[in-house]
Amino acid sequence: MKFFVTGASGFIGSRFGELALAAGHEVTGLVRPQSAGKVPAGVKRSYGTLPYDVDQSAVAACDVIIHLAAITTSQRAAESDAVNALGTSYLVQLAEQNGQSFLFVSTQSVLSSNASSYAVTKRMSEDQLRASNLSWAIVRPGLVYGPGASGLYGRMRDTILKYPAIPLLGGGRALVQPIHVDDLCAALLGIAEDFEAHQGTEFNLGDPDGVTMKEFLSLMAKAQHKKARLATVPLGPIKLVVGVGEKMRLPLPVSMDNLRGLETVQRMETAPSLQRLNLKLRSLEAGLAESELPVTLQRNDRIPIVLIGAGKIGIVHGLQVMYNPAARLAGIVEPSEKAAKLYKSMGFDAPFYKTLDEALSSLDPPKAAIIATPADTHLPIAALCLDAGLHVLVEKPLSVAADQTVEWRQLKDKHPDQVVHAGYMASQFPHLLSAFRIASVNKLGHVYRAKAVALQTHITAPEPVRWEMVKGRAGGGAMINFGCHAASILFRLLGWPDSEVTGWHWPIHSKEVEDSLVAKFTIKATQCQLLVSWSARGYARPYSLVELECEHGTLRVENASTYVIQDGEVTLLETQLDHDLSFNMSPDYTGGGFTLEHEAFTGSIKAVQAGKSAAGFKPDFMPPVEMAEALRLETWIRELYDTLPFEKPGAETADFFGVDAAYFDALGISQ
Numbered sequence: 001m002k003f004f005v006t007g008a009s010g011f012i013g014s015r016f017g018e019l020a021l022a023a024g025h026e027v028t029g030l031v032r033p034q035s036a037g038k039v040p041a042g043v044k045r046s047y048g049t050l051p052y053d054v055d056q057s058a059v060a061a062c063d064v065i066i067h068l069a070a071i072t073t074s075q076r077a078a079e080s081d082a083v084n085a086l087g088t089s090y091l092v093q094l095a096e097q098n099g100q101s102f103l104f105v106s107t108q109s110v111l112s113s114n115a116s117s118y119a120v121t122k123r124m125s126e127d128q129l130r131a132s133n134l135s136w137a138i139v140r141p142g143l144v145y146g147p148g149a150s151g152l153y154g155r156m157r158d159t160i161l162k163y164p165a166i167p168l169l170g171g172g173r174a175l176v177q178p179i180h181v182d183d184l185c186a187a188l189l190g191i192a193e194d195f196e197a198h199q200g201t202e203f204n205l206g207d208p209d210g211v212t213m214k215e216f217l218s219l220m221a222k223a224q225h226k227k228a229r230l231a232t233v234p235l236g237p238i239k240l241v242v243g244v245g246e247k248m249r250l251p252l253p254v255s256m257d258n259l260r261g262l263e264t265v266q267r268m269e270t271a272p273s274l275q276r277l278n279l280k281l282r283s284l285e286a287g288l289a290e291s292e293l294p295v296t297l298q299r300n301d302r303i304p305i306v307l308i309g310a311g312k313i314g315i316v317h318g319l320q321v322m323y324n325p326a327a328r329l330a331g332i333v334e335p336s337e338k339a340a341k342l343y344k345s346m347g348f349d350a351p352f353y354k355t356l357d358e359a360l361s362s363l364d365p366p367k368a369a370i371i372a373t374p375a376d377t378h379l380p381i382a383a384l385c386l387d388a389g390l391h392v393l394v395e396k397p398l399s400v401a402a403d404q405t406v407e408w409r410q411l412k413d414k415h416p417d418q419v420v421h422a423g424y425m426a427s428q429f430p431h432l433l434s435a436f437r438i439a440s441v442n443k444l445g446h447v448y449r450a451k452a453v454a455l456q457t458h459i460t461a462p463e464p465v466r467w468e469m470v471k472g473r474a475g476g477g478a479m480i481n482f483g484c485h486a487a488s489i490l491f492r493l494l495g496w497p498d499s500e501v502t503g504w505h506w507p508i509h510s511k512e513v514e515d516s517l518v519a520k521f522t523i524k525a526t527q528c529q530l531l532v533s534w535s536a537r538g539y540a541r542p543y544s545l546v547e548l549e550c551e552h553g554t555l556r557v558e559n560a561s562t563y564v565i566q567d568g569e570v571t572l573l574e575t576q577l578d579h580d581l582s583f584n585m586s587p588d589y590t591g592g593g594f595t596l597e598h599e600a601f602t603g604s605i606k607a608v609q610a611g612k613s614a615a616g617f618k619p620d621f622m623p624p625v626e627m628a629e630a631l632r633l634e635t636w637i638r639e640l641y642d643t644l645p646f647e648k649p650g651a652e653t654a655d656f657f658g659v660d661a662a663y664f665d666a667l668g669i670s671q
Contacts, residue, residue, distance in 0.1 A: 001025045001064065001192065002025065002062040002063045004028050004030070004058065004061075007067075008045075009037075009038035009039050010069070012185065013029065014038055015181050016066070017043040019182075023193075028045075028058050029043045029045055030054060030058075032048075032049055037302065037327060037328040037329050050087030054090065059098065059100075064100060064101045064192045064195060067103070067105065069083055080121055081121055084117075084124075088125035101134070101137075101195040102135070104129055106139065106140045107119065108140050108142050108204070108266075109122065110123045110140065111140070111266050112266040135199040137191050137201050137202075138201075138203065139184075139187065139191070140203065140205065141179050142178055142268065144179055145178055145291055146182065147181075147363075157220065157224075160221050160224060168217070172212055173213070175266075175267055176211055176213050176215075177207045177210040177268055178211070178216065178284055178287070179206045179281060180291075183282060190277055190278075201276075204270045204273050206268060207281060223292050302326060302328040303368055303606070304365070304366045305368045306329075306330050306369050307329065307370045307372060308332075308372065308381060309371065309373035310334035311339070313395060314343075314372040317395075317598075319585055320594050320595060320598040321598065322348075324582065324583070324595075327598070327602050329348070330366045331352070332353070333353045333359055334352060334353075334354075351364075356385070360388055367605070368391040368392065371395060383411055387415075391608070392421070394421070397476075397480050398630050398631060400474065409631070417614075419608060419614045421604070422625045424633070425485075425594050425596075425597045427485075427625050428593050428600065428622045428623075429559070429590075429596075430621060431562040431574045431592070432622050434562050435555060435562045439493040444548075445552040447550050448526060448527070449529075449548075449549040450493075450494060450523070450526050450527070450547065450548050450549070451529045452489065452528070452529070452531070452544075452546045453531045453545040453547075454483040454533075455532075455533055455534075455543045455663075455666050456534045457538065459477075459508070460509065462510070468481050469512065471512040478514055478532050479517045480637045485544055486532070486546055491523075494548070495524055496523065497522065500521070501521040502519070503520055504644055504649045506646060509535055516533035518532075520657065529659075531659065533666055533668060544558065545557070545558050553565055560575055560576050561575040575587070576591065576592040583595055600623065603617040604624065614626070648668065651669055654667075
C-alpha cells in the first residue's frame with residue numbers, strides 16, 4: 001500500500017514510517033525543509049507546510065492519508081489553528097476528491113472539558129471527519145513515550161535529567177494512560193492495512209488502568225537510574241508563571257495546554273479498542289527501560305552528525321545535513337547562547353550543547369562531525385572528534401602553521417579507518433567534472449595559458465578586526481581563506497605547480513595578513529596566473545574564475561557554470577541547474593559544491609561502515625578533498641607566504657608582470 005503521512009519527521013511519524021517500510025509499504029511524508037533530516041531513509045519526502053502548502057499530486061498517488069501533524073502548545077495559537085483545524089480541513093477536501101481513506105490521530109484531551117487550543121482544534125477535526133463522505137478512522141492515544149521522544153514526554157525526561165527534584169504539578173494526582181510509540185504505530189499500521197474493517201471507528205489507545213503522574217515520573221526516574229526526589233508544586237502559581245512565560249515566548253518545560261490537560265484529564269476506556277486490534281501493550285516498566293537505551297535511537301541508516309560551531313558557515317553546513325538523505329542533525333555544539341538563539345529562530349530544532357563532551361554523552365551520540373569553527377581550532381577539535389571515534393569534515397584550511405601539517409598526518413596515522421575530509425567545496429562543483437574531462441584529454445588542444453581569479457568584498461576597513469585578519473587564528477589572509485578555492489580548481493584541472501613562484505602579497509586594510517595576492521608559476525609548461533583579493537569593490541558575492549586558454553578554444557569554470565568559447569561562440573554551457581541534486585541551496589552560486597561535499601562525506605562513511613576503506617566510495621562527481629590533498633595545497637600556499645614579498649607592487653611592475661588592467665582596481669593597485 002501507499003501511505004501519505006503528515007508529521008513524518010516527528011516522534012510518532014518517523015517511527016511509523018520505519019515500520020511501514022519494513023512491512024513492504026511505500027511511504028510519502030509531508031515535511032518542512034528544516035525537518036527533512038529526521039525522516040527515515042526510504043521515506044519519500046514531499047516538502048510543504050500545512051494548511052495549504054501541500055503537493056496535491058503526492059497526496060493523490062497514495063491510498064491512505066495518515067494525519068499526524070499537529071501543533072500542541074498554546075504559545076502558537078494561530079499556528080495551532082492553521083495546522084490542526086485548517087490543515088485537517090484541507091486534507092479532508094483532498095481525500096474526498098481522490099476517494100482516499102483517512103486515518104486521523106487525535107488526542108485523549110478531546111474526551112474531557114479541556115479548553116486548550118490543542119484540544120479544541122482536535123475536536124473540530126474529529127467533527128469534520130464525521131461529517132465527511134470519507135472512509136475514516138480516529139485514534140486517540142494517551143501519553144506517548146519511547147526512545148528519542150519529543151513533546152511532553154521529552155520535556156519530562158529532560159526535567160528529570162537536569163533537576164535535583166522532580167516537580168509534581170498539583171501533587172501528581174493526574175491520571176496518565178501511557179502507550180509506547182511502537183505499540184501505537186503497530187496499531188496505526190494495522191488499521192491502515194485493513195481500513196475496510198475499521199472505517200468509521202474511534203479507537204482509544206493507552207494503558208487500560210493507567211497510573212498517576214507521580215507514579216509515572218517515579219518509574220521514569222527509575223529507568224534513568226536516578227533516585228526519584230519529588231516536590232509537590234501547586235498548579236495556581238505555576239499557571240501564572242507559565243502564562244507570563246508564554247507571552248514572552250520563553251522556552252518552558254510545560255505549556256498552558258499541558259496544565260489545562262492535567263486539570264481536566266478523563267480516563268479513557270481503552271480495553272475494547274485494544275481487544276479489537278488484538279494489541280497487547282508492553283509493560284510500562286519494560287517500555288520505559290527501553291526508552292533510555294541509546295541504541296534504540298539509531299533505528300534507521302541515517303548518519304547522526306553533530307555540527308560544531310554556529311557561525312555563518314555553520315548555517316550552510318547545518319542545512320546541508322538536514323537535506324542530505326543519508327544524514328541527520330544529531331546536535332549543534334555552540335557555547336554562545338546568542339548564536340544558539342539565532343539558529344533556533346531559523347528553524348534548527350536539533351539539541352544544542354555547550355561542549356563536545358555533552359554531545360558525545362547524550363542519548364543520541366553522533367557518529368560524525370562537521371567542524372565549522374575558526375581555523376586555529378580545527379586541529380585540536382578534530383583530534384577530540386577522531387579520538388572519540390567520529391568521522392570529520394573540517395572547514396578549510398585544516399592548518400594554520402607548518403608544524404600542524406605533521407600533527408595532522410600523525411593524527412590520520414593514528415586513525416587510519418576514519419574519514420577526514422576538508423571543506424574545499426569548489427573542488428566539487430557539479431559542473432567541474434565536465435571541465436575536468438575536457439582538460440584531462442586535451443579536448444581543446446594544448447593549454448598554453450591559465451588564469452585563476454578570486455575576488456570578494458569582505459575586508460573593507462581596518463576595524464573591526466575579524467578573526468580572519470589575525471594570522472595566528474587564520475593562518476594567513478585572502479589566499480588561504482578564500483583564493484584557495486580557485487587554486488584548488490586550477491590544480492585539479494591541470495595538476496600541481498612545478499616551478500618557482502613569483503609575485504607579491506600585500507595588505508590593504510589588515511595589519512598581519514594579505515588582502516590581495518598576485519602569483520605567476522607554471523604547470524607542465526603552461527603559464528599560470530593567480531589573482532586574489534578579498535578587499536575588491538563590487539563583489540558582494542564572492543567571484544571565482546578559472547580560465548584555460550587552449551589551441552582550439554577557451555575553457556572557463558565559474559561558481560555556477562562551465563562553458564567553452566570557440567571562434568567567439570559559446571559551444572558548450574553547463575550550469576549547476578543541469579544536475580539533479582538532492583538539494584541545492586544556491587544553484588546560481590556555490591550550493592552544488594556544498595551538496596556534493598556532504599554527499600561525498602556520508603558516502604565515504606557508509607563505505608567504511610560496510611567494511612571498505614573511505615576510498616571505496618566512488619562518486620559520479622568530482623572526488624572529495626581528503627586530508628592529503630588539502631595539506632598539499634595549504635603547504636604550497638604557505639610557501640607563497642614565505643617567498644613572495646609582503647608589499648604592494650607598483651602599477652608599472654604589475655603591468656610588466658602581466659596583471660590584466662581590468663583587475664588593477666580590484667587588487668588595490670593604482671594605474
